[in-house]
Amino acid sequence: MSDLILAPLQYPFMVRGLIAAIMVGTVCAVVGTYVVLRGMAFFGDALAHAILPGVAVGYLLGNGAREPLFWWALIASIVSALGIGAISRNTKIKEDTAIGIIFAGMFALGITLISTVRSYSVDLSHFLFGDVLGVSGRDLWLSGSFSLVILLSVFGFYKEFLVLSFDPILAATLRLPSKLLDFFLIILIALAIVVSLQTVGVALMVAMLVTPAATAYLISPRLPRMMFIAVLIASLSGVIGLYFSYYFSLASGGVIVLTTTLVFLVVWAWRNVHFRNNYFGIMIKRKKGIHE
Amino acid sequence: MGLTEEFIKTRHWISHRHPHTAGTPLLRVSHLSLRYDGVNALENLNFEIEPGERVAVVGPNGAGKSTLLKIIAGVLKPSEGSIDIYGHEPSGHICIGYVPQRNQVDWNFPVTVRDVVMMGRIGKLGLFHNPTRYDWEIVQQALETVSITPLANRLIHQLSGGQQQRMFIARALAQEAELLLLDEPLTGLDLTTQEDIFRILEILQTKGVTVLLALHDLKLAEEHFDKILLLNSRLIAFGKPASVLQPDILLQAYGGHLHFVKNGPGFLAVEGTCCDGGENHP
Numbered sequence: 001m002s003d004l005i006l007a008p009l010q011y012p013f014m015v016r017g018l019i020a021a022i023m024v025g026t027v028c029a030v031v032g033t034y035v036v037l038r039g040m041a042f043f044g045d046a047l048a049h050a051i052l053p054g055v056a057v058g059y060l061l062g063n064g065a066r067e068p069l070f071w072w073a074l075i076a077s078i079v080s081a082l083g084i085g086a087i088s089r090n091t092k093i094k095e096d097t098a099i100g101i102i103f104a105g106m107f108a109l110g111i112t113l114i115s116t117v118r119s120y121s122v123d124l125s126h127f128l129f130g131d132v133l134g135v136s137g138r139d140l141w142l143s144g145s146f147s148l149v150i151l152l153s154v155f156g157f158y159k160e161f162l163v164l165s166f167d168p169i170l171a172a173t174l175r176l177p178s179k180l181l182d183f184f185l186i187i188l189i190a191l192a193i194v195v196s197l198q199t200v201g202v203a204l205m206v207a208m209l210v211t212p213a214a215t216a217y218l219i220s221p222r223l224p225r226m227m228f229i230a231v232l233i234a235s236l237s238g239v240i241g242l243y244f245s246y247y248f249s250l251a252s253g254g255v256i257v258l259t260t261t262l263v264f265l266v267v268w269a270w271r272n273v274h275f276r277n278n279y280f281g282i283m284i285k286r287k288k289g290i291h292e
Numbered sequence: 293m294g295l296t297e298e299f300i301k302t303r304h305w306i307s308h309r310h311p312h313t314a315g316t317p318l319l320r321v322s323h324l325s326l327r328y329d330g331v332n333a334l335e336n337l338n339f340e341i342e343p344g345e346r347v348a349v350v351g352p353n354g355a356g357k358s359t360l361l362k363i364i365a366g367v368l369k370p371s372e373g374s375i376d377i378y379g380h381e382p383s384g385h386i387c388i389g390y391v392p393q394r395n396q397v398d399w400n401f402p403v404t405v406r407d408v409v410m411m412g413r414i415g416k417l418g419l420f421h422n423p424t425r426y427d428w429e430i431v432q433q434a435l436e437t438v439s440i441t442p443l444a445n446r447l448i449h450q451l452s453g454g455q456q457q458r459m460f461i462a463r464a465l466a467q468e469a470e471l472l473l474l475d476e477p478l479t480g481l482d483l484t485t486q487e488d489i490f491r492i493l494e495i496l497q498t499k500g501v502t503v504l505l506a507l508h509d510l511k512l513a514e515e516h517f518d519k520i521l522l523l524n525s526r527l528i529a530f531g532k533p534a535s536v537l538q539p540d541i542l543l544q545a546y547g548g549h550l551h552f553v554k555n556g557p558g559f560l561a562v563e564g565t566c567c568d569g570g571e572n573h574p
Contacts, residue, residue, distance in 0.1 A: 037401065156420055163411050166401050172367040173390050174415035174467070175383060221447045223402045 008246050016140055017132045017199075021238030021256065023140075024196040024208060027147045029230035030154050031192040032213035033223070034185060038165050041210045042096060043084070046103030047186075048193045048205030050080035052110025055127050055197065060113065066139050070146070070194055077190035080106050081183075130201035130253035132242065143195045150191050153184070161185060162223065199238070200253040208234065211260040215267050233263055312387075316379035318343045318471060318502050319364065324373035326359060333359050335526045337373070341504070341519075343470070346497060348513035349506040351523035352546050357506040358393070360523065361473045364504065365390045377471065386415040389464025391474040394456055399449045405459050406444040409434055412466035434465035438492050454485035461492055472496065474505040478512065490516050510537060 008014045035044045054076025055069055062068035080102050087098035114124050126134070154161070164171045164181050171178045193205055200208050212234035213226070220226040241256030319341040326334040334356045341347055349357045362368040364375060366382030367390070377385050389412070412434070413427045423431075435441045438458040443451065451459065457477045464472050478486050493503055493516070504521075507513060513520050513533065520536040522528040528545040529536045 037398075159411075159414050159417070160419070162403075162407075163414055166398065166403060166408070166411070167392065169362070169365070169367055169390055169392055169396075170411060170463075173365050173388050174386055175366075176414075217402065221402050222404065222407075226402050 004247075005243070008243065013133050013135075014242075014246060016135045016137065017242055017252070018239055019140060020132055020135045020143065020199050021242050022235040023143055023147050024199040025212070025234030025236075025238040026231045027150050027192045027195055028205075028208040029212045029216070029234040030151060030227055031189050032209035032234075033216070033227045033230055034161060034165060035189065035209045036213040036217055037223075040189075041206060043099055044189055044193075044209045045206035046084070046099045047077050047080060047190055048202050048209075049103050050106035051076045051190075051193060051197070052107050052127060052202055053113055054110075055202075056110045056113035059123065059127075060117070066136065067142065069197070070142060073194045073197060074190060076106065077193060078187065081186045081190065126201070127197070128201045128203045129251055130197070130199050130204070132199045132252045132256075135198055139198060143198075146191055146195045150188050150195070153188055157181065157184070200256060204253050204257045207257040207260060211257070211264050212237065215260070215264045218264075218267050218271050234260065237263060312378040312470075316376065317341060318345075318378060319504075320376040320379075321364075322374055322376075324363065324370050324375065326356070326363060326368065327371045332525055334363070334370070337523075337527045339521065339527060339530045341502060343502055344497060344500055345519060346493065346503045346517045347505070347519045347521055348517040349504055349521045349523060350508070350510060350513050350545075351528075355524045355545070357523055358475050361390070361475050361504065361506060364388070364471075365473055387468065387470040389461075389467050389469030389472045391457065391460040391464060391472070391477055393475045394453065394477075394480065397448075397456075399451075399456075401448065404445050404447055405440065405451070406431060406435070408448060408459055409444075409462045409466050412463040412469075415467065430468075431462075431466050434462040437465055437495060438462045452485075453481050454488055457481070457489055458492065461489075461496070465496075469501065471502045471504070474503070476506050476508070478507055478509065486512070510542075513537075 032044075035041060051073040054072035054074070057076075058069035058072030061072075083102045084095065084098045087093055087101065088095040110127075111124065114120060114127070117123060160171075160176055160181055163174065163176065164178055164185075168178060171181075189209070192209070196205055196208055213230045215233050216226045216230035220229050237259040238256050241259040242252055244250060244259070245252040245255045317340040321337050321339050324334060324337040325332060337360070349360065351357055359368065363370050364382060365388050366375075366385070375382055377388065382388060409431045410423060410427070413423060413430065417423060417427065432441070435444055438461050440455060440458045440462065443455060443459075448456070448459070460477075461472070461474075477489060481489070493505075496503060505517070514537055517533065519531060520533050521530045522536050522541065522545050524545045529541045
């Protein structure tokens with residue numbers, strides 16, 4: 001058993017992959033807590049897809065170097081977020097429609113740009129579904145510093161984000177700069193997406209943002225603990241998924257996301273049974289004429 | 293809303309607050325109008341409120357009660373006219389507490405009662421500062437004032453309607469609010485609970501807190517408030533309950549929707565269109 005776990009660690013790419021998976025799990029879960037509580041899942045999904053043209057430009061200009069990819073992806077996501085805001089603010093078009101327009105448009109632009117390269121399908125699939133075993137040491141340092149910025153920001157602005165998410169009117173009467181803080185949160189989500197690009201890819205990103213946080217929401221009644229549990233679930237799913245993908249030669253991004261989904265389903269089912277038992281308990285008490 | 297405005301807000305947030313100029317009324321509303329989609333939600337309102345007064349904001353559905361409260365809170369901007377709190381615009385003050393309508397709150401949000409009350413301190417704390425022991429003491433006192441200390445560690449979705457209102461009033465206390473705005477806090481509460489809320493509002497009055505409360509029940513407005521502000525887009529009447537609650541004045545606000553029932557020497561006004569969920573304005 002311990003051999004099963006330790007054997008793959010002799011390969012440096014596997015160690016780097018595991019570190020990346022834990023890092024991505026941590027960052028996505030923390031940021032994703034706000035995505036879940038504020039009902040921004042569709043927005044997060046769109047933002048993840050909308051970075052593709054940035055990735056493509058960085059890829060075409062950078063000759064395979066990773067760093068330009070990060071920056072161009074970040075620019076693409078900020079442009080998309082601004083575009084969504086501009087359309088929904090200045091027209092009668094609702095926000096989700098604006099998200100749909102920008103998200104599909106940017107995604108299409110990305111696919112078109114990448115199709116100009118000869119090794120089109122391989123590269124595209126790496127961007128779409130991730131390539132965690134291809135993470136280099138330099139990539140790790142880069143994602144690591146991004147992750148640190150995200151975590152420090154979320155903790156530094158914890159109480160401001162909390163008020164803004166729970167009660168925007170209170171945020172306004174406390175004279176917090178709500179628009180600025182909202183935009184800052186969007187940038188943090190964009191950063192988390194960029195950090196996770198190589199591990200899960202664009203197409204499955206929303207799962208990393210939403211699923212572990214939603215699972216934790218079912219388990220924990222308080223925000224800090226919810227974040228902590230989400231981090232645990234996401235990192236653990238990353239590690240388990242990676243081992244499965246190693247032993248059965250499966251697509252790592254897919255398996256990692258499947259693991260988080262499975263954990264969610266188990267918790268959801270358990271909560272449901274738990275709730276039913278309570279419910280029937282109350283019904284039986286009522287029938288017997290016992291009042292609380 | 294422009295970026296500059298956001299930065300001005302950031303500055304307020306970090307350091308500067310408007311002073312409370314002595315000798316000015318707590319609240320002065322002059323020539324206030326709000327239009328959206330070409331409709332006048334509020335039309336040329338003028339009135340003043342002195343410190344410590346308890347004012348009921350009364351009017352039919354869609355009269356603009358919530359809108360008026362949000363403008364006073366500095367959450368909405370008027371199209372015309374101005375609002376002065378102690379002689380300055382609301383956006384520079386953090387002494388205005390706002391208790392939202394219950395259906396506008398996400399009761400599944402993973403926070404406890406104490407967490408919510410602590411949110412009131414955040415304006416005073418400033419960026420990157422954690423609550424000190426002093427802040428927790430203030431939260432504790434606020435919880436005691438509205439007598440929900442035993443519920444401090446409960447999750448907010450476990451609260452009853454009356455407890456929810458108490459929590460928000462405690463939050464305003466923690467905020468050290470001098471002006472408390474409540475948007476239909478009594479809707480859906482039973483009579484005993486309503487009485488409890490009024491007892492708490494009386495305690496607030498002894499602490500010098502000015503209260504503006506939107507409500508539907510004219511009888512409660514008459515019994516529990518110093519003044520009544522009768523609103524139907526325009527200001528129909530503002531003054532002592534006895535002077536405002538006159539059949540001809542009420543008819544102006546409610547039109548045919550109001551029925552009068554003789555009740556001894558006085559009369560009882562019964563609203564025709566009743567109102568449960570409250571009204572929502574942008």
